Amino acid sequence: MELNRRSLLAVAAALPLQTLVLGRAAAAPTVAPVTTPGVRYTMVTFTNNSQIDLYVYESADATTFQLLRGAAYRPPGADPSTPATDPTDRGSLLRDPSLFRHEDGSYYVVHTTAWDGNSLGFARSDDLLTWTHLYDYEVPIPDVRHAWAPEWFRDPSGRIAVLVSLNTGAGFTPHVMTAADPELRTWTTPTPLAGLNPNPGTELGYIDTTVVHHLGRYYAFVKNEQTKFVELAVADQLDGPYTFEQTGDWAGWGGPREGQCVIPLPNGGWRIFLDAYNLDDPTQGSYLYSDSYADFTGWTRPEPLPGVSGFIRHGTVLAEYR
Incomplete structure (x- = not known):
């Protein structure tokens, strides 16, 4: 079962098992231990050193990530001579990767x-190590x-979608497009998520x-490009309309933050991963x-993700039962 930037992890707890003996009193109940199935967390990311290479990490606890394969995939046409964060590069980049298991x-x-374009x-990969460009x-x-x-999103209804931020000149608006075939080759025309339009003016x-x-509700975590804070909007349907419930630095994550x-989490909590990139911020370059x-409604103080903070950028995490 998959768990990602948009699906739920259902953690099963074992039920008590009672031994009943016919013809005499029941023996003392034997309770099976409550166990949490092992979860493998897989992160895909690009890095501060390269915006054309996919890095793949794994973790058993969503905190300590080990490199599974560095530079596991590079899209066709990528130029390795381009500086890692050059915004003038119009070649084939690999930024903001999102992972999904079909x-x-x-x-x-x-x-x-690319920085510019549509x-x-x-x-695609069968093993997370070797990747093939699809299209x-x-x-x-x-x-x-x-x-x-x-960003991939699997709806409880089974709908497989990709959320993407599009700018036609009037500012960025999150859109959703839905897979129209099981092979994920064709897509519906992206439509805006209602209520998440650019701020007036x-x-x-x-x-x-x-x-x-x-x-039963949809919680959208969005980066406000005006304030540079990650804010929270809620809707009853994936397509919206969304209403903002939390704005500004409501969670204490600081800013600017993105990605x-x-x-x-298996214990009933939630974890957010964030990029910190403000040059005036001592956490510049951190991954939190x-x-x-x-x-x-309440969040712990953001901490650097050990071992990879300062190197990775805009990762997404997929969690699966082992």
Whole structure:
């Protein structure tokens, strides 16, 4: 079972087992131990050193990540001579990768392909080690200047979607597109998530949207490009309309922050991973995490993710039962 920036992890607890003996009194109940199934957390990311290479990490606790394979995949046409964060590069990049495991057992990554343009990149792997380029998908909407930070989302209904921030010149608006075939080769035309339009009077909007489904509602964590804080909006449907419930530095994560990824934890909590990138901030270049045990209303102080903070950028995490 998969768990990612948009699905739930259901952790099963063993039920008490009573031994009943016919014809005499029941023996003392024997209770099976309550166990938490092992979970493997897989992170895909790019790095401060390269915006064209996919790095893959694994963890047993969502905190200590070990490198599974560095530079596991590079999209066709990528130029290795380009500086790692050069915003003038118009070649094929691998930024903001998002990981998903399909019913066919294979892993799929979708990623940003360029600073400017209207395409998203897709790649596939059977083992997380060797990857194959599938295709670049051109968003069929006129005048798209930027297509950034795509994120997989599996709805409880079975719908498989990609959330992507699109800018047609009036600011970034999160959109959703739905897989139209089981092979994930064709997609519905992206539509805006209602209620997450650019702020009036600005041309900034919202990017890096990740959605989780919890208690029958959809919680969208979005980066406000005007304030640079990660804010929270809620809706009854994936497509919206969304209403903002938390804005500004409501969770104490500070700012600027971006590249957020939210996953459920086996103990009933939630964890968010965040990029910190402010040059005036002592946590510049850090990759942070913070936990909530109160249905998103309170969060722990953000801490650098050990071992990888300062190296990785905009990772997303997929959790699976072993």
